[in-house]
Every structure is written in C-alpha cells, then in structure tokens.
Amino acid sequence: MKLSKPKMLVFSHICSPQYVTGAEKLLLFMVRELLPSFACTLVVPNEGIIAVNARKLGITVIVHQIPLVVPLYLGLSHMTNEIGAHQQDPLWLQLIQLIHHERPSIIIANTCVHPMPAIAGKMLGIPVVWTVMEAIRETPHTALAASIIEQYSDYIVGISETTLAPLRTPGMIPKSSLIPPSWHQSELNPESWQQHRINRRRQLAIADEQRLVGYISSSIFEAKGLEHFMQMAVNSAEQHPHAMYLIVGNPVDQGYFEKCIGIARDRGLMERFRWIRFEEQVETVYPAMDVLVVPSLTVEGFGMTALEGMVFGKPVVVYGSGGLSEIGRATGNEAYVVPMGDTEGLTLRVSSLLANEAMMQAIGARNAQAAHEVYGVNAYRDRLRRFIATLAIRGYYPPTVLKGSAPTIYKFDNGVLRPLRSARSFRRAGHRLEEIREVPDVYIAAWPKGAPIGTAYRSRRKGRKRLAGRAGKIGRRRNGVRKQGSLKRRRQPGRQRNRARGAKKKR
CATH class of the missing domain: 3.40.50.2000 (Glycogen Phosphorylase B;)
Structure with a gap:
C-alpha cells in the first residue's frame, strides 16, 4: 500500500504580477525541492508570477489575502499592537478557517513580515517552520521581534548567518537551521x-x-x-x-x-x-x-x-x-x-x-x-535532507474541547464552538478533563459560536420547581455544579433531611 506524503501549507507574503523578488524566488525553489517529501500547497495573497510558475510544477495554489506585519521586520515597538489589531480583523477568522479546512501536517511561514500564518498554525497545534530571508533591523525592540518568532515557530530556517544572528537565543539555537539558496543549473x-x-x-x-x-x-x-x-x-x-x-x-x-x-x-x-x-x-x-x-x-x-x-x-x-x-x-x-x-x-x-x-x-x-x-544544488539538497530528518510530522488534530482564560468550556463542532453549560453536559458528551486544551482568548474569539450543549444549572430554591415542570422526576435528581466546575454532593431527599433535623433538635 502506497503511503501518501504529509501535507505542507506554504505561505508566501507576496506574489508580484510584474517581477519576482528574491524572497519569492528562494521560496519557490525550496518548495520545489520539498516536493519529493511533501504534498505542498502554496498560499499567495494575489495572482502573480510565482503562482503561475508553481502551477506549472504541479503545485496547488490558493489565493488568500493575509495582512503583513512590517514592524516585526523593522523592529518597531508597536509590532504586538499591530498583530493584535489583525486578530480582530475578519481576515484572521478566514485564515484560521482556511488552515482548518486544508488540515496540513506542517506549515511554512515565509519572511519576518508574515507572522499571522505562524500564529494561526501554532494555535491549531500544527508544527510551524518559519523561514527567515531578511535580517531584522537592529533597534531597542529587536529582542521583542525575536521573542515573537520564537513563540510561534517550531523550526527556523535562515538563508544566512546574518538572518539568523538576531535569533541566536538559547531557546532558538536548537531549532534553527542554516540553508543558503541554490539554483538549478540546467534551467x-x-x-x-x-x-x-x-x-x-x-x-x-x-x-x-x-x-x-x-x-x-x-x-x-x-x-x-x-x-x-x-x-x-x-x-x-x-x-x-x-x-x-x-x-x-x-x-x-x-x-x-x-x-x-x-x-x-x-x-x-x-x-x-x-x-x-x-x-x-x-x-x-x-x-x-x-x-x-x-x-x-x-x-x-x-x-x-x-x-x-x-x-x-x-x-x-x-x-x-x-x-x-x-x-x-x-x-x-x-x-x-x-x-x-x-x-x-x-x-x-x-x-x-x-x-x-x-x-x-x-x-x-x-x-x-x-x-x-x-552553493550548488547538491550542497543544498544535503542541507535540506538533514533538516527534513529533524521534523516531527504529525497529522492535523483539531481540538475537541477547549477553553480560554474564562471558565467556559467549548466543544469544537465542525468549525463552530459550542459552550458546554454544565459539568454534567461535559460528562454526557463523553469528555474527560484531560482532553481540555487551553488556548489563547484570540483563538476563542476567532471561531463562530454555536448553540450551547446541555441545560444550565439553576439555583437550589427555584431549580427543582422549574425543572420539574419541564422534565418531571429528572429535575429532582439533578446534580449541582460548583463555580469552579467540580460537582457538589447530591442533596438529601426531603424525608431523610427532616429526620436529620429532628435528631439534631433532640440532641
């Protein structure tokens, strides 16, 4: 039985219709060399030359607009604010939904100005390769830019020591690889x-x-x-x-x-x-x-x-x-x-x-x-082969139950988050506490919300009467839920409770 190749989703920050920049040329060269090992899909912001050339190589191309974050490359102080603003944009939800729909095993985000695919990939639990083709500007905020790349990447590929220099932190050195560009002489x-x-x-x-x-x-x-x-x-x-x-x-x-x-x-x-x-x-x-x-x-x-x-x-x-x-x-x-x-x-x-x-x-x-x-292609392939051997490839597994900083727990149901109303709803849905994946609040905000699952917990005084009218005896056997999500003890039936009170008075 022939095994299929793992799927790789490759994000290009630009796709010029007039000319090919160095970054575009190098990215397409890398993707071409990765084809024997991966089923590659190229995501571009618009139609252009590298999209045409990629299709000629049999590479699937998706046109999808994604905002860039140039301050990350320039080392400007407002880079995090710009990332946060983009996460409030409808394009952010569309990006997450695109990745979820494509279900890649691994993602490549190309250049320092293109962090949004890397951030989305990490939120979805997909390994991220961040290819760095430019040198981040040296400013008082360069360390912040490096920390963002470290946070949202599993692997970093630099095309020179110059590009990797700002990223040579203790946390990033083990996951950084140097793969200089090459070319196909015959072409x-x-x-x-x-x-x-x-x-x-x-x-x-x-x-x-x-x-x-x-x-x-x-x-x-x-x-x-x-x-x-x-x-x-x-x-x-x-x-x-x-x-x-x-x-x-x-x-x-x-x-x-x-x-x-x-x-x-x-x-x-x-x-x-x-x-x-x-x-x-x-x-x-x-x-x-x-x-x-x-x-x-x-x-x-x-x-x-x-x-x-x-x-x-x-x-x-x-x-x-x-x-x-x-x-x-x-x-x-x-x-x-x-x-x-x-x-x-x-x-x-x-x-x-x-x-x-x-x-x-x-x-x-x-x-x-x-x-x-x-820099010949044989040297390039040796470096790329060693890099591929380090990749931990796994299939895409979207979360089943998840929560942000708030106590609400959601069930991920076909691209929609449905809140679980109670601990009993959580158990009846067949989930365990260890299944809950904690994610950033921006991830929770990105998905549309669906209908709640289960019935909400009512107060002790009013709950029995209201539930009895709807569900008969089921309401009287209902479990309570603590604010923290753990279960309260069952309430004693009325006759047993009265006996206990009488015994207490006699003492």
Missing part, C-alpha cells in the same frame, strides 16, 4: 549563454571590444544603491573609454531613479549607459555583462544577485552588507568586498578589472567554480 541553459551575449549586446548596441559593467535589482529604490553605482560608473568611465554601463530593474521611486540618472547626464555621459526593466529570464542578461556590481546599502539577508553573477562566471564587486560579505568569504572573493558606502573603493575594484582583461576572465571562472562548490 539556466548554459549552452545558450554565448548566443544570449551576442543577441543582448546587439540589442543594447554594445560592441565586442567594449566591456559592460552591470547593475541589476528587481526593484530599484534607495537602499539598493543605484546612486552609488552611478557615482562609480561616471568616475571609472573617464579612466576607461571602452567601458559601458547597464542598469536592469524596475524603479519603485521614480524621483530617486531620475536623480541617479542625472549623475550621468550632468557629466555628459548618457551615451555610455543603457537601461532595461526587470527581466525574469536572467540567463538572457547576465551573459552580456563583463562585471557585476552590487552596491546594496541595507543589510542583505543573502544577496542572490551576487551569487547569480558568480554562477554566470562574472567578477562580482559588492558592498560588505550582511549576506553579501558571507558570500565573499565563502567563495574566496573577499578582495572584491568593499566597505558599505565606499564609492571610491567600488571605483578602484571595477577599474582594476577593466584594466586587466586576463584577470577579469580568471576571476569570473574562479567565481563560477566556487559558487558551485559552496
């Missing part, structure tokens, strides 16, 4: 790179003898350092007349983009620059370049662009921000890691490459080899 079609180089350079009007220095980012905004690239470019352009410069990306802040382009315009060098919007098929762009520059001004969680440049055999010059420094050390490329913000350092490194064709080619070849050894 980059190496046999087509030379032709792509010819085609793209012809399209951009770049001559064979010219050397093309590239900058690439799915979204162009200030933290991605385009301004620093432009400053490096105009300075090196004067020294190397054969150098040309390519910008690839989609401007998010048009004013900032125009300011950056103005650097070349003011120096009268616009004819040396080319710009194309984001290109999903990177194998058609990287081959055209001779040098790649990644001048990121933020602490990068990893730096997939730099790794891609190495995979395509290019010399890569980067600012030493977060994961970019790690890539440089791991691949022996430290000499081309420049202190963040040092545009003179960028210019010096790029100029040295442009001035020495043989060195440029040798460093590119060395980068390609090192990238495969350190």
